[in-house]
Amino acid sequence: MTGSLGDGIHSVRVQHWDRRLFDELIPLPDGTSYNSYLIEGSEKTALIDTVDPEKSGELLSNLEKLGVKKLDYVIANHAEKDHSGSIPEVLKAYPDAQVVTNAKCKEMLKDLMSIDDGRFKVIGDGETISLGDRTLRFVFAPWVHWPETMLTLLEEDNILFTCDLFGSHLASSELYATDECLVYEAAKRYYAEIMMPFRGIIKKHIPKVRDLKVELIAPSHGPVYDNPEFILSAYEDWTSDEVKNKVVIVYASMWGATKAMVDYLVSELVDAGITVKPFNLTKTDVGDLAIALVDAATIVIASPTVLHGPHPAVAYATVLANALRPKAKYATIIGSYGWGGQLVETLTGMIPNLKVEVIDPVVIKGFPRQEDYRALKELANQIKLKHETLGGE
Numbered sequence: 001m002t003g004s005l006g007d008g009i010h011s012v013r014v015q016h017w018d019r020r021l022f023d024e025l026i027p028l029p030d031g032t033s034y035n036s037y038l039i040e041g042s043e044k045t046a047l048i049d050t051v052d053p054e055k056s057g058e059l060l061s062n063l064e065k066l067g068v069k070k071l072d073y074v075i076a077n078h079a080e081k082d083h084s085g086s087i088p089e090v091l092k093a094y095p096d097a098q099v100v101t102n103a104k105c106k107e108m109l110k111d112l113m114s115i116d117d118g119r120f121k122v123i124g125d126g127e128t129i130s131l132g133d134r135t136l137r138f139v140f141a142p143w144v145h146w147p148e149t150m151l152t153l154l155e156e157d158n159i160l161f162t163c164d165l166f167g168s169h170l171a172s173s174e175l176y177a178t179d180e181c182l183v184y185e186a187a188k189r190y191y192a193e194i195m196m197p198f199r200g201i202i203k204k205h206i207p208k209v210r211d212l213k214v215e216l217i218a219p220s221h222g223p224v225y226d227n228p229e230f231i232l233s234a235y236e237d238w239t240s241d242e243v244k245n246k247v248v249i250v251y252a253s254m255w256g257a258t259k260a261m262v263d264y265l266v267s268e269l270v271d272a273g274i275t276v277k278p279f280n281l282t283k284t285d286v287g288d289l290a291i292a293l294v295d296a297a298t299i300v301i302a303s304p305t306v307l308h309g310p311h312p313a314v315a316y317a318t319v320l321a322n323a324l325r326p327k328a329k330y331a332t333i334i335g336s337y338g339w340g341g342q343l344v345e346t347l348t349g350m351i352p353n354l355k356v357e358v359i360d361p362v363v364i365k366g367f368p369r370q371e372d373y374r375a376l377k378e379l380a381n382q383i384k385l386k387h388e389t390l391g392g393e
Helices: 053-065 087-093 103-113 180-212 228-239 257-271 286-293 312-324 343-348 370-390
Strands: 003-006 009-011 014-016 032-034 037-040 045-048 073-075 098-101 120-122 128-130 135-140 150-154 159-163 216-219 244-251 275-280 296-306 330-337 362-365
Touching: 014 053, 053 087, 073 087, 087 103, 098 103, 103 120, 159 180, 180 228, 180 286, 180 312, 216 228, 244 257, 244 286, 244 312, 244 370, 257 275, 257 296, 257 330, 257 362, 257 370, 275 286, 286 296, 286 312, 296 312, 296 343, 296 370, 312 343, 330 343, 330 370, 362 370
Parallel strands: 045 073, 073 098, 098 120, 159 216, 244 275, 244 296, 296 330, 330 362
Antiparallel strands: 003 009, 009 037, 014 032, 037 045, 128 135, 135 150, 150 159
């Protein structure tokens, strides 16, 4: 699939319409795309990023359709195989092409795909290469995703190629982000699942992107942004320290006791004017959970006790939340046990990355009684008071 971003600037993207899982972890309800961009200068031609190795044939077909006989440079913004995995096939098809990337990315590409050392041209931060009447400038952005990540600016046309940054897992025939509601949800899911652990670093890079005053932002997943303000303002919101008056509850329940506690707490929180997102972990899309965690003020982990510890589904969700590092300010634990256990100790030990204040847990024996419901009512009140100090919406 090809498309034009301007005279001599082509999208040679490949759609993966039916892919439903990424990294054997991330659900893809809308498939995904792998975006590669061809830049034709008066003297040289460059390909910015490639595609997943499974789709290398389609990429080469797209280049053939455009009549590309010679390729001088393959720009590797990022070593992950969904963007670099077709480089070996491209180098076979275009034997004079050089792989242009930074030193760290070069070593990773050699490790991942055994690309010969002589095929590389290593560049530094801020360095440029000329295509004749066009100039590519490289902007290092380490740890906006991986340690070697960089961005590529097409200076004369004010287009920034950002690889994974600002992307969205969204297979679409539309080249540009015309349906902003649809793209917003896909981009937020992508941020939540992939970029949120790097929130602090991304936050520092957004002003640098703004300073470039680009007219197009072209990521390597999802549509191109011809209104860069749309995605930049969204990322400023997601990466800010501001949270919403929202509680996310993750839970599993074996015999109904924990479910009864969750239902009661949800009712009390709603009555207190708090938005609540409960997730039954035996039925939840973890992508939906990740999205909800982006701006929640409080996380409630609710679990029955299974052999002295949390339910495995709850343990998994807790590990996931710890890995994603949402900006929540508070957390607490509720649950039930039969004869004993270490539910609280185990779960609190699983969230060292969350910079949260832990509100006193409510863990009961058996099915909840009146005194237990009173404790849950007090927990809801404590959460309300905490949220009021944040000025939550």
